[in-house]
Protein backbone atom coordinates (compact mmCIF):
# COMPACT_ATOMS: atom_id res chain seq x y z
CA UNK A 526 0.00 0.00 0.00
CA UNK A 527 1.27 3.50 -0.79
CA UNK A 528 1.98 6.10 1.90
CA UNK A 529 -0.72 8.42 0.52
CA UNK A 530 -3.89 6.85 -0.81
CA UNK A 531 -4.75 9.47 -3.44
CA UNK A 532 -4.41 12.27 -0.88
CA UNK A 533 -5.01 15.59 -2.63
CA UNK A 534 -1.77 17.55 -2.25
CA UNK A 535 -0.59 20.95 -3.42
CA UNK A 536 3.02 22.13 -3.54
CA UNK A 537 3.73 25.83 -4.06
CA UNK A 538 6.74 26.73 -6.20
CA UNK A 539 7.02 23.18 -7.57
CA UNK A 540 8.38 24.36 -10.92
CA UNK A 541 11.99 24.27 -9.69
CA UNK A 542 14.44 22.56 -7.37
CA UNK A 543 13.16 21.43 -4.00
CA UNK A 544 9.48 22.00 -4.83
CA UNK A 545 9.75 19.85 -7.94
CA UNK A 546 11.45 17.08 -5.96
CA UNK A 547 8.70 17.29 -3.33
CA UNK A 548 5.98 17.05 -6.00
CA UNK A 549 7.71 14.00 -7.51
CA UNK A 550 8.17 12.31 -4.12
CA UNK A 551 4.55 12.89 -3.05
CA UNK A 552 3.28 11.54 -6.39
CA UNK A 553 5.55 8.49 -6.08
CA UNK A 554 4.15 7.98 -2.58
CA UNK A 555 0.57 7.95 -3.89
CA UNK A 556 -0.67 11.56 -3.64
CA UNK A 557 -2.51 13.44 -6.37
CA UNK A 558 -0.29 16.48 -6.75
CA UNK A 559 -1.13 19.99 -7.89
CA UNK A 560 1.65 22.43 -8.70
CA UNK A 561 1.08 26.09 -7.81
CA UNK A 562 3.47 28.36 -9.68
CA UNK A 563 4.01 31.94 -10.72
CA UNK A 564 6.27 30.64 -13.52
CA UNK A 565 3.85 28.67 -15.70
CA UNK A 566 6.54 27.38 -18.06
CA UNK A 567 8.50 25.76 -15.23
CA UNK A 568 5.30 24.59 -13.53
CA UNK A 569 4.21 22.91 -16.76
CA UNK A 570 7.59 21.16 -16.99
CA UNK A 571 7.00 19.59 -13.57
CA UNK A 572 3.45 18.57 -14.50
CA UNK A 573 4.72 17.02 -17.76
CA UNK A 574 7.40 15.10 -15.85
CA UNK A 575 4.82 13.77 -13.38
CA UNK A 576 2.45 12.76 -16.15
CA UNK A 577 5.28 11.09 -18.10
CA UNK A 578 5.85 8.97 -14.97
CA UNK A 579 2.18 7.97 -15.04
CA UNK A 580 0.88 10.25 -12.27
CA UNK A 581 -2.10 12.61 -12.23
CA UNK A 582 -0.97 16.23 -11.95
CA UNK A 583 -2.45 19.69 -12.34
CA UNK A 584 -1.00 23.19 -12.70
CA UNK A 585 -2.48 26.34 -11.19
CA UNK A 586 -1.11 29.84 -11.48
CA UNK A 587 -0.84 32.22 -8.53
CA UNK A 588 1.48 34.70 -6.94
CA UNK A 589 1.42 33.60 -3.30
CA UNK A 590 1.88 37.23 -2.25
CA UNK A 591 -1.66 37.82 -3.56
CA UNK A 592 -4.35 36.27 -1.34
CA UNK A 593 -7.12 36.41 -3.95
CA UNK A 594 -4.96 34.58 -6.50
CA UNK A 595 -4.17 31.87 -3.92
CA UNK A 596 -7.87 31.44 -3.05
CA UNK A 597 -8.80 31.14 -6.73
CA UNK A 598 -6.05 28.60 -7.41
CA UNK A 599 -6.99 26.45 -4.40
CA UNK A 600 -10.66 26.53 -5.44
CA UNK A 601 -9.69 25.23 -8.91
CA UNK A 602 -7.80 22.32 -7.37
CA UNK A 603 -10.66 21.51 -4.99
CA UNK A 604 -13.12 21.56 -7.89
CA UNK A 605 -10.98 19.12 -9.88
CA UNK A 606 -9.84 16.68 -7.18
CA UNK A 607 -11.72 17.53 -3.95
CA UNK A 608 -10.41 19.40 -0.89
CA UNK A 609 -6.64 19.77 -0.49
CA UNK A 610 -5.52 17.62 2.46
CA UNK A 611 -1.77 18.19 2.21
CA UNK A 612 -0.30 21.64 1.61
CA UNK A 613 3.43 22.20 1.16
CA UNK A 614 4.41 25.86 1.44
CA UNK A 615 7.64 25.75 -0.55
CA UNK A 616 7.65 28.78 -2.89
CA UNK A 617 10.05 31.53 -1.94
CA UNK A 618 12.62 33.89 -3.34
CA UNK A 619 15.94 35.00 -1.98
CA UNK A 620 17.61 38.31 -2.75
CA UNK A 621 21.05 38.58 -1.19
CA UNK A 622 21.95 41.74 0.72
CA UNK A 623 22.84 43.04 4.14
CA UNK A 624 20.94 45.22 6.58
CA UNK A 625 22.96 48.35 5.85
CA UNK A 626 22.27 48.57 2.15
CA UNK A 627 19.13 46.52 1.60
CA UNK A 628 16.42 48.60 -0.09
CA UNK A 629 12.97 49.01 1.40
CA UNK A 630 11.55 47.37 -1.73
CA UNK A 631 13.67 44.24 -1.27
CA UNK A 632 12.71 43.97 2.40
CA UNK A 633 9.00 44.29 1.60
CA UNK A 634 9.19 41.92 -1.38
CA UNK A 635 10.87 39.15 0.63
CA UNK A 636 8.43 39.46 3.52
CA UNK A 637 5.51 39.56 1.07
CA UNK A 638 6.49 36.39 -0.76
CA UNK A 639 8.36 34.43 1.91
CA UNK A 640 6.17 35.07 4.96
CA UNK A 641 2.89 36.60 3.81
CA UNK A 642 2.78 34.04 0.98
CA UNK A 643 2.72 30.96 3.25
CA UNK A 644 0.28 32.78 5.55
CA UNK A 645 -2.04 33.43 2.58
CA UNK A 646 -1.93 29.75 1.67
CA UNK A 647 -2.65 28.71 5.27
CA UNK A 648 -5.47 31.23 5.56
CA UNK A 649 -6.99 29.92 2.33
CA UNK A 650 -6.69 26.22 3.25
CA UNK A 651 -7.64 26.02 6.94
CA UNK A 652 -11.44 26.37 6.49
CA UNK A 653 -11.63 23.44 4.06
CA UNK A 654 -9.23 21.33 6.15
CA UNK A 655 -11.39 21.97 9.22
CA UNK A 656 -14.53 21.07 7.28
CA UNK A 657 -12.88 17.86 6.03
CA UNK A 658 -11.88 16.84 9.58
CA UNK A 659 -8.20 17.67 9.22
CA UNK A 660 -5.16 17.97 7.01
CA UNK A 661 -1.43 18.48 7.04
CA UNK A 662 0.68 21.56 6.32
CA UNK A 663 4.44 21.43 5.82
CA UNK A 664 6.20 24.79 5.65
CA UNK A 665 9.64 25.08 4.12
CA UNK A 666 11.61 27.42 6.34
CA UNK A 667 15.44 27.43 6.42
CA UNK A 668 18.42 27.23 8.75
CA UNK A 669 18.42 31.00 8.12
CA UNK A 670 15.31 31.12 10.33
CA UNK A 671 17.34 30.24 13.42
CA UNK A 672 20.91 31.48 12.69
CA UNK A 673 22.36 34.38 10.74
CA UNK A 674 23.82 33.24 7.41
CA UNK A 675 23.30 36.54 5.56
CA UNK A 676 20.15 37.71 3.68
CA UNK A 677 18.41 39.39 6.65
CA UNK A 678 15.00 39.92 5.03
CA UNK A 679 14.87 36.30 3.82
CA UNK A 680 15.99 35.16 7.28
CA UNK A 681 13.37 37.26 9.09
CA UNK A 682 10.67 35.75 6.89
CA UNK A 683 11.96 32.21 7.47
CA UNK A 684 12.01 32.83 11.25
CA UNK A 685 8.43 34.09 10.97
CA UNK A 686 7.42 30.84 9.29
CA UNK A 687 8.60 28.89 12.34
CA UNK A 688 6.39 30.99 14.59
CA UNK A 689 3.50 30.68 12.14
CA UNK A 690 3.97 26.90 12.19
CA UNK A 691 3.64 26.87 15.97
CA UNK A 692 0.51 29.04 15.84
CA UNK A 693 -1.18 26.78 13.29
CA UNK A 694 -0.20 23.59 15.13
CA UNK A 695 -1.51 24.97 18.45
CA UNK A 696 -4.65 26.69 17.23
CA UNK A 697 -5.87 24.02 14.80
CA UNK A 698 -4.51 20.80 16.31
CA UNK A 699 -7.97 20.14 17.74
CA UNK A 700 -9.39 20.36 14.23
CA UNK A 701 -7.16 17.52 13.07
CA UNK A 702 -4.62 19.79 11.39
CA UNK A 703 -0.92 19.12 11.85
CA UNK A 704 1.64 21.72 10.84
CA UNK A 705 5.44 21.40 10.80
CA UNK A 706 8.37 23.36 9.43
CA UNK A 707 11.39 21.93 7.64
CA UNK A 708 14.66 23.87 7.85
CA UNK A 709 16.94 22.93 4.95
CA UNK A 710 20.62 23.76 4.98
CA UNK A 711 22.27 24.61 1.63
CA UNK A 712 20.61 22.58 -1.11
CA UNK A 713 21.98 22.29 -4.65
CA UNK A 714 19.23 23.84 -6.80
CA UNK A 715 19.08 26.24 -9.72
CA UNK A 716 17.57 28.97 -7.52
CA UNK A 717 18.75 32.36 -8.75
CA UNK A 718 20.67 32.96 -5.51
CA UNK A 719 22.77 29.83 -6.22
CA UNK A 720 23.24 30.37 -9.96
CA UNK A 721 24.57 33.87 -9.27
CA UNK A 722 27.03 32.51 -6.70
CA UNK A 723 27.99 29.60 -8.98
CA UNK A 724 28.90 32.06 -11.72
CA UNK A 725 31.38 33.66 -9.32
CA UNK A 726 32.69 30.35 -7.96
CA UNK A 727 31.89 27.05 -9.72
CA UNK A 728 33.14 25.11 -6.65
CA UNK A 729 30.88 26.82 -4.14
CA UNK A 730 28.90 23.70 -3.20
CA UNK A 731 32.09 21.68 -2.61
CA UNK A 732 33.53 24.51 -0.48
CA UNK A 733 30.30 24.80 1.49
CA UNK A 734 30.32 21.05 2.09
CA UNK A 735 33.25 21.58 4.49
CA UNK A 736 30.88 23.31 6.92
CA UNK A 737 28.53 20.34 7.00
CA UNK A 738 29.32 17.51 9.43
CA UNK A 739 28.12 14.99 6.82
CA UNK A 740 30.64 16.51 4.38
CA UNK A 741 28.29 17.71 1.68
CA UNK A 742 25.45 20.11 0.92
CA UNK A 743 21.93 18.79 0.46
CA UNK A 744 20.15 17.56 -2.64
CA UNK A 745 16.46 18.31 -3.31
CA UNK A 746 15.59 14.65 -2.61
CA UNK A 747 17.00 14.95 0.92
CA UNK A 748 14.29 17.50 1.67
CA UNK A 749 11.53 15.83 -0.36
CA UNK A 750 11.79 12.55 1.57
CA UNK A 751 11.39 14.34 4.90
CA UNK A 752 8.44 16.38 3.65
CA UNK A 753 6.71 13.21 2.48
CA UNK A 754 7.23 11.62 5.90
CA UNK A 755 5.93 14.69 7.77
CA UNK A 756 2.95 14.81 5.44
CA UNK A 757 2.00 11.21 6.16
CA UNK A 758 0.19 9.41 8.99
CA UNK A 759 3.55 7.96 10.08
CA UNK A 760 4.21 11.44 11.50
CA UNK A 761 0.73 11.58 13.09
CA UNK A 762 2.07 12.66 16.51
CA UNK A 763 4.48 15.29 15.17
CA UNK A 764 3.15 18.82 15.06
CA UNK A 765 4.59 22.28 15.63
CA UNK A 766 8.23 21.28 15.14
CA UNK A 767 10.97 23.10 13.26
CA UNK A 768 13.06 20.25 11.90
CA UNK A 769 16.52 21.02 10.54
CA UNK A 770 17.37 18.91 7.49
CA UNK A 771 20.88 20.25 7.26
CA UNK A 772 23.47 17.48 7.46
CA UNK A 773 24.24 18.59 11.02
CA UNK A 774 25.09 22.23 10.17
CA UNK A 775 23.26 23.68 13.17
CA UNK A 776 24.75 21.07 15.50
CA UNK A 777 28.27 22.43 15.44
CA UNK A 778 31.00 24.29 13.61
CA UNK A 779 33.36 21.79 12.04
CA UNK A 780 35.50 24.27 10.12
CA UNK A 781 36.06 26.33 13.27
CA UNK A 782 36.91 23.21 15.26
CA UNK A 783 39.38 22.11 12.57
CA UNK A 784 41.08 25.51 12.93
CA UNK A 785 41.31 25.05 16.72
CA UNK A 786 42.86 21.64 16.32
CA UNK A 787 45.39 22.94 13.80
CA UNK A 788 46.34 25.75 16.15
CA UNK A 789 46.74 23.62 19.32
Ligand SMILES: NC(=O)c1ccc[n+]([C@@H]2O[C@H](COP(=O)([O-])OP(=O)(O)OC[C@H]3O[C@@H](n4cnc5c(N)ncnc54)[C@H](O)[C@@H]3O)[C@@H](O)[C@H]2O)c1
Nearest residue numbers: 538540541542543563588589615616617667711712714716
Ligand atom coordinates in the same frame (compact mmCIF):
# COMPACT_ATOMS: atom_id res chain seq x y z
N1 LIG B 1 18.16 25.79 -2.08
C1 LIG B 1 18.56 26.03 -0.83
O1 LIG B 1 19.77 26.02 -0.54
C2 LIG B 1 17.55 26.27 0.26
C3 LIG B 1 18.01 26.30 1.59
C4 LIG B 1 17.09 26.52 2.62
C5 LIG B 1 15.76 26.70 2.32
N2 LIG B 1 15.34 26.66 1.02
C6 LIG B 1 13.93 26.87 0.75
O2 LIG B 1 13.42 25.80 -0.02
C7 LIG B 1 12.38 26.28 -0.89
C8 LIG B 1 12.71 25.95 -2.33
O3 LIG B 1 13.99 26.45 -2.65
P1 LIG B 1 14.64 26.26 -4.10
O4 LIG B 1 16.09 26.38 -3.93
O5 LIG B 1 14.06 25.03 -4.74
O6 LIG B 1 14.10 27.58 -4.82
P2 LIG B 1 13.85 27.89 -6.38
O7 LIG B 1 14.07 29.35 -6.55
O8 LIG B 1 14.64 26.96 -7.23
O9 LIG B 1 12.30 27.58 -6.55
C9 LIG B 1 11.34 28.39 -5.97
C10 LIG B 1 10.08 28.29 -6.80
O10 LIG B 1 9.09 29.15 -6.23
C11 LIG B 1 8.44 29.85 -7.29
N3 LIG B 1 7.98 31.15 -6.78
C12 LIG B 1 8.76 32.20 -6.41
N4 LIG B 1 7.99 33.23 -6.03
C13 LIG B 1 6.70 32.82 -6.14
C14 LIG B 1 5.45 33.44 -5.89
N5 LIG B 1 5.39 34.71 -5.46
N6 LIG B 1 4.32 32.72 -6.09
C15 LIG B 1 4.38 31.45 -6.53
N7 LIG B 1 5.54 30.80 -6.80
C16 LIG B 1 6.68 31.49 -6.60
C17 LIG B 1 9.51 30.04 -8.36
O11 LIG B 1 8.93 30.26 -9.64
C18 LIG B 1 10.28 28.73 -8.26
O12 LIG B 1 9.78 27.74 -9.12
C19 LIG B 1 12.26 27.78 -0.59
O13 LIG B 1 11.29 27.98 0.40
C20 LIG B 1 13.63 28.12 -0.06
O14 LIG B 1 13.63 29.28 0.74
C21 LIG B 1 16.21 26.46 -0.02
